Amino acid sequence: MTLADRQEHPQLTVSQRDLFAADLAIVLASGSDRLRRAEPMSGHTTFRVGGPADFFIEPSSAAELSAILRTARQHRLPVTVLGNGSNVVVADRGIRGVVISLGQPMAAIRREGDCLVVQAGALLSSVAAFAAREGLGGLAFASGIPGTIGGAVMMNAGAYDHCMAEVARSTRYLDSEWSEQTAAGQELAFGYRTSCFKGTDRIVTETTVCLTPQDPAEILAEMAALAVRRRTSQPLELPSAGSAFKRPPGHYAGKLISDCGLKGFCIGGAAVSTKHAGFIVNLGQATASDVAAVFNHVQATVERETGILLEREVLFIGDWD
Numbered sequence: 242m243t244l245a246d247r248q249e250h251p252q253l254t255v256s257q258r259d260l261f262a263a264d265l266a267i268v269l270a271s272g273s274d275r276l277r278r279a280e281p282m283s284g285h286t287t288f289r290v291g292g293p294a295d296f297f298i299e300p301s302s303a304a305e306l307s308a309i310l311r312t313a314r315q316h317r318l319p320v321t322v323l324g325n326g327s328n329v330v331v332a333d334r335g336i337r338g339v340v341i342s343l344g345q346p347m348a349a350i351r352r353e354g355d356c357l358v359v360q361a362g363a364l365l366s367s368v369a370a371f372a373a374r375e376g377l378g379g380l381a382f383a384s385g386i387p388g389t390i391g392g393a394v395m396m397n398a399g400a401y402d403h404c405m406a407e408v409a410r411s412t413r414y415l416d417s418e419w420s421e422q423t424a425a426g427q428e429l430a431f432g433y434r435t436s437c438f439k440g441t442d443r444i445v446t447e448t449t450v451c452l453t454p455q456d457p458a459e460i461l462a463e464m465a466a467l468a469v470r471r472r473t474s475q476p477l478e479l480p481s482a483g484s485a486f487k488r489p490p491g492h493y494a495g496k497l498i499s500d501c502g503l504k505g506f507c508i509g510g511a512a513v514s515t516k517h518a519g520f521i522v523n524l525g526q527a528t529a530s531d532v533a534a535v536f537n538h539v540q541a542t543v544e545r546e547t548g549i550l551l552e553r554e555v556l557f558i559g560d561w562d
């Protein structure tokens with residue numbers, strides 16, 4: 242298919258899998274029982290679609306993350322890093338190699354002055370709530386974005402005219418040789434839904450966000466108001482990956498899609514939301530192929546009717562054919 246990001250890794254043999262699992266058991270801090278095989282990715286993405294990852298693991302520290310990366314490379318296994326899986330569509334055939342999910346075991350948050358130092362796996366909702374309790378404003382915009390801070394920095398996530406670029410001061414990451422580096426200020430190269438991490442194999446491990454003192458009650462009120470705005474305008478009751486397409490200059494993707502008469506358009510179990518045409522949703526039984534087919538149809542129709550080619554915001558990952 243043309244729409245998906247192709248993955249050129251063959252199926253693993255049984256002995257390859259066993260050798261990797263055995264070697265990983267040696268390096269993991271608390272044994273190999275956390276290494277899951279043939280893990281359905283539908284359980285780890287907000288779209289609730291996607292086949293099995295050959296291996297799936299949540300590291301508990303940056304050191305463990307390095308050890309997993311090293312072992313995967315020794316065994317020539319491809320690695321896919323995920324946060325909360327809220328901006329991806331995983332192929333029905335799943336993901337070959339190792340999926341490393343940065344989540345709760347790497348989600349510590351600590352205050353340093355008016356900044357928060359946050360491990361990559363912390364959810365934005367938790368970071369925003371922590372900041373509010375501490376009387377630090379500037380993150381309310383992110384409280385309803387269902388991703389991790391690592392994924393949010395990678396995508397320069399944003400909402401309601403604010404984005405991560407405004408608060409992310411510096412980020413620690415592992416480079417392609419697993420050496421720990423820091424990027425700060427301009428080096429983070431933030432742009433619309435992009436950063437210096439996008440399209441690279443750098444892995445964000447920790448980010449420092451710098452905020453402004455503000456009355457906690459005021460921050461909580463702001464967060465509550467934004468939550469109401471989201472609930473009334475977005476189809477939060479159905480699985481999705483948020484806005485399907487980037488905002489084209491001078492237009493709104495949702496309006497273009499709606500003006501083309503595509504609200505409610507569906508293929509299999511995937512549909513353009515009737516509540517907000519900028520969202521493609523899983524009506525319950527969608528496959529990743531249904532989702533991809535709806536993306537393709539919307540893109541082709543909008544281009545034919547308006548001459549504007551919508552660019553996907555959601556990332557297609559895994560073993561697409």
Ligand SMILES: Cc1cc2nc3c(=O)[nH]c(=O)nc-3n(C[C@H](O)[C@H](O)[C@H](O)COP(=O)(O)OP(=O)(O)OC[C@H]3O[C@@H](n4cnc5c(N)ncnc54)[C@H](O)[C@@H]3O)c2cc1C
Binds near residue numbers: 328389392477481
């Ligand atoms: C209902 C809904 C509403 C949404 N609203 C918004 C919104 O208002 N604004 C917005 O910007 N987005 C929104 N999103 C999309 C999504 O939540 C954000 O893009 C979020 O930042 C993705 O974070 P994640 O942890 O889920 O990343 P994932 O989806 O897990 O990964 C996304 C990409 O980041 C990479 N990645 C993840 N973690 C790391 C890491 N530690 N190091 C390096 N790379 C990493 C992955 O490899 C992948 O390429 C919404 C999604 C949903 C489902």
